[in-house]
Amino acid sequence: MNPLHMKWRALIFLAVVFLNCRLSVAAADEPTLSKEQIKQFLLNAKVVSSHESSKGITHPPRLTLSDGTVTHDGSFQSIDEHKQMAQLGIGTEMNFVDSYKYNLAAYALAELLGVEDLLPVYVERKWKGTTGSLSWWLPVKMDEVERHKQKLTAPDADAWNSQMYRVRVFDQLVSDSDPNLTNVVIGENWKIWRVDFTRAFRQNKEVKAPKDLVRCDRQLLEKLKTLDASALTEKTKHYLTKDEVKAVMARRDHIVAQFQKMIAEKGENEVLY
Numbered sequence: 408m409n410p411l412h413m414k415w416r417a418l419i420f421l422a423v424v425f426l427n428c429r430l431s432v433a434a435a436d437e438p439t440l441s442k443e444q445i446k447q448f449l450l451n452a453k454v455v456s457s458h459e460s461s462k463g464i465t466h467p468p469r470l471t472l473s474d475g476t477v478t479h480d481g482s483f484q485s486i487d488e489h490k491q492m493a494q495l496g497i498g499t500e501m502n503f504v505d506s507y508k509y510n511l512a513a514y515a516l517a518e519l520l521g522v523e524d525l526l527p528v529y530v531e532r533k534w535k536g537t538t539g540s541l542s543w544w545l546p547v548k549m550d551e552v553e554r555h556k557q558k559l560t561a562p563d564a565d566a567w568n569s570q571m572y573r574v575r576v577f578d579q580l581v582s583d584s585d586p587n588l589t590n591v592v593i594g595e596n597w598k599i600w601r602v603d604f605t606r607a608f609r610q611n612k613e614v615k616a617p618k619d620l621v622r623c624d625r626q627l628l629e630k631l632k633t634l635d636a637s638a639l640t641e642k643t644k645h646y647l648t649k650d651e652v653k654a655v656m657a658r659r660d661h662i663v664a665q666f667q668k669m670i671a672e673k674g675e676n677e678v679l680y
Contacts, residue, residue, distance in 0.1 A: 438477050445528045448474055449481055449541050454534060457483075469544065470534065483532075484510060485539030486605055500584060505605050510540035512646035513581055513604035516655070519642060520630040522573055525601050531645075545600055551588035561597040569680060570599040572622045579614040580631075580658055583607040610650055612657035614665075623666050625679045631663050 440448065452472035460469045460482065467484045484507040493503035514529040527542040534541070549557075561567035578586055578601070585606040592600050614620070636656050643652065669678045 438479060440477070442523065442528060445543050446530050448472065448477060448479065449528065449530045449543060450532060452477070452479075468534075470541070480544035481541045482527075482544060483534055483539050483541050484603075484605060485534075485537045495585075497584070502610070504608075507538075507540040507605060508646040509581075509604045509607045510542065512643045512651075513607060515642040515646070516581065516639065517577065519634060519638060520577075520627060522577060522624075522627060522630075525570075525573060525577060525599070527600060527602060542602070545592060545602070546594050547592040547600075548595065549593050551591040551593070554593060555588065563597070567597055567599075568622075569624070572680075573624055573627060574599060574601050575619040575621070576623055576627060576631075576662060577601065579616060579619060579662060580655065581607040582609045582611055582615060582654070582658060584609050608647060608651045608655070610654045612654050612661075614658050614661050617661075617665060620662060620665050620669075622678055622680055628663070628666055628679060631659055634659055 449472070452474040454470050455473050455478070456471045457468045459466045467482050470481045470483050472479060472481055486505050486507055488503075488505040490503040491501065493500050495503075510529045511531055514523060514526050517523040517526050527545050529540050529542045531538065532541040533539075549559075574591065581604060583590075583604060583606055590601060590603045592602055594600065634656070636652060639655065640647075640649070640652050647655075666678060
């Protein structure tokens, strides 16, 4: 083997080693922690830097946290606005609330229903003397607005639809007055998350868009059926009023009734998956 060929082989080997190291570092940037470990990290890790996020109306701060071993970002929302009347793009809303507490209530509800993987982990934390919700920064590739602009479709339509059906059921349950496509974000392998619930938990007792209830995860429907008002009250006692809990339970009743009616008409396999 001539010296020039040996030199090229050595250079190629070094390039491959360097690339693998870079990929390993990139993978390490997204630590693999359990839900409880993420909660403890968000609650206790030191905030080492912050900057304003470009997303959302209020541009919530993006915090970088470190516990000495793991360094990761989080989104901090401290808005807690209450108005008798607010003029919004969708019209006038009475008894308007825009509150970080609803992020925490949404995550608590998702845990009760076993669908917390649809949301980032949220905890309540104080930063710079202000209390708010702090959520784990997600490895997002795009949101639904960007996906539509680029006219992209998931390679596995069934897996995508299964995720979206759960998102739609949850959306109808929490009754968000500001549902928009920027709050549905997409990560690797077309994993979907639903984020930002500060304008959810309105007091309407009927679902706003029953047409969105097309199919339902079997386990989610069973969890909905057994959702207990006292358990929900206890888990969200610092975040939801009694009337807001009653509204959630009333919407739950409508959702369950609609799916049971659809099952009777179409058959279980056409409705549940």
